[in-house]
Amino acid sequence: MKKHNLLYVILLGITFSNCGGKKKGENSIFSFDSGQFATHYLPQENLDLGILNPKAKEIDSIVYYVNDIKAGTTKGNSKLPFELKNQKLGYQYLKALVYFEGENAEATARIELVSDVTPKLLKYKVINTYPHDTGAFTEGLEFYKDTLYESTGLKGKSFLRKYDYKTGKVYKQIDLDAQYFGEGTTILNDKIYLLTYQEKTGFIYNANTMKLEKTFSFDKDIEGWGMTNDGKNIYQSDGTEKIWTTNPETLKQISYINVYSGTSKIKAINELEWINGKFYVNVWQKDAIAVVNPNNGAVGGILDLSGLRKSLSNTITIEDVLNGIAYNPKTKTIFVTGKNWDKLFEITVSE
Template sequence: MKYQAFAVLLSACLFLVGCKSQKGKFEFVAPEAGTSLLKGEKVQLALRFPDETLDSVVYSVDGDLLARKTDTAAIEFDTDKFNYGNRSLSAKIYYAGKEDIAYTNILIVPPPATAYQFEVINTFPHDSNAFTQGLQYENGVLYESTGMQGRSSLRKVDLKTGNVIQKVDLEDELFGEGMTIMGDKIVLLTWMNGVGFVYDKSNLRKLQTFNYANPQQEGWGITYDGTRLIKTDGSAFLYFMDPVTFREQGSLEVFDDHGPVSNLNELEYVDGKIYANLYYADRDEVVIINPETGVVEGKINFVGLYDGKRQSTGNEMNGIAYNASTKNFYVTGKDWTKLFEVRLSPR
């Protein structure tokens, strides 16, 4: 299983600290701490001032100067000028030879994502011992990576029968994760081993081993947009990697209308968007992400698709592949007995 208790605890602590407005005779009265605002929305920043002669007040956002005033009038805050996520607001007041400071925070979010529905076009057999971590379709062949120590593998699979055409096993101590096709190569991640591998697509011969930029960073999903490798680690971030050096080039946090979207897992790049499985035991959901903004633009709820026997954990939906010729997707899950061809459409 995958755990990120420390990261979750740290994020929670930072959020709680940011949500506390300073209480006293000088404080923010608007907006209320933790208020969610749509990007592009404007809000008035209003303060309660001490009963003293005001010299000046300096407003800042995330430590950067927003405005400097010499009166107590509210000022306008335009969310369109700032990135998505938690923004820390502060106001430092100078009065009667004294100074004081107040804090609050807001959450800038995008509009709700478009809901998509699915139609099952075909159902195919799937290896019930394939703990699916990565899935991709190309020229009539499914490429699949599987996890779990002692049974992790990279394989080519016959779509219609589910039979393994070719397979290479990972060493027993490795836990295989996501994979993606990159030209005539395949790039595969491992979970907590801090290493990835490059294989020859034609014969699955290992060509190269590379280390993650941050050895403590987990490997979950990966895809290729033709220029960059895009990786997940179970957080709300996408990480962009150089496809030659495998060095990290940047990251992007993913948001929906409720805030950061964590547990990003297996990825598929399709027509300029990223389709991502979310790793949850209690729901089967795929989100459609704009990789330029990090905004979740679409959501597909697959609950009810798979009617096979499932445990409370370990049988999560994972694996999404695209057939460019039919515009349909193939989806499955960890140790599922079925793989589904589905057609998506907005509700």
């Protein structure tokens, strides 16, 4: 088995995509020449945008759009070359607005842009092991001012706490109302942001006092999963292959990337951590972390942490998956754990 195929097996949360070039909502006059589209496209490739004109209409001009952004205009029925190198991975939605004989009509199609990066298999070394509360169904994990914060899930058992990771001593804990299933958390500008699972509700706390300052509703019809930040924007996952960029002031989702490993989407993205300009992400139900390029969604590295389970002293179930990534800038090490695990592992990572 080739090395890159082994990496795909590690991240078996992948879903193989259908062929690109499916027609979508096309009219009876013009259509994209979808038969000329490849199954997948790579970022270094170009796409020739052109339409079929079976009724031999006299075309004045065509305005082409990619993802609702104008790509260019052609005279008559000439093709428009389009470079894919600056596009984010995932489906690219194509539209042609055709002007002909005093009228206009649209044609639509889509193609799929996939990653040209072969992920590297990363190594890790456990340098310390600390106690972890077996009653903590871990959803979010983050350091702030050398203090570890953790959010947990399950209705009636969800809480947010900050504690001494070396001893497990809890400094302060906030229990969520029983109607909420707690999810990911992140801390930015002395504010703690906390998501809930399917309640489409989030909370903002003061990071020093942990007093609730605001409750907000999700901007999109999505689930709440993982959360992190880069010092400016907040990022959150929703259980799909998407990582959303969120404005911390308006709490509105600005945009998203799709996570791909080769030609495959990596679905069920869960806990997130921003480390040295990359996303480190848990894949739900997989004992692995994917390292993701935030610019386009390409997986550049995979960290197989399945060996950590052997170090646990308590008995865990199928629900008690690896989840929780926290980078400590003071020690420049990464802390990982899982739902209801009895240990918190401090590790270093290398190629």
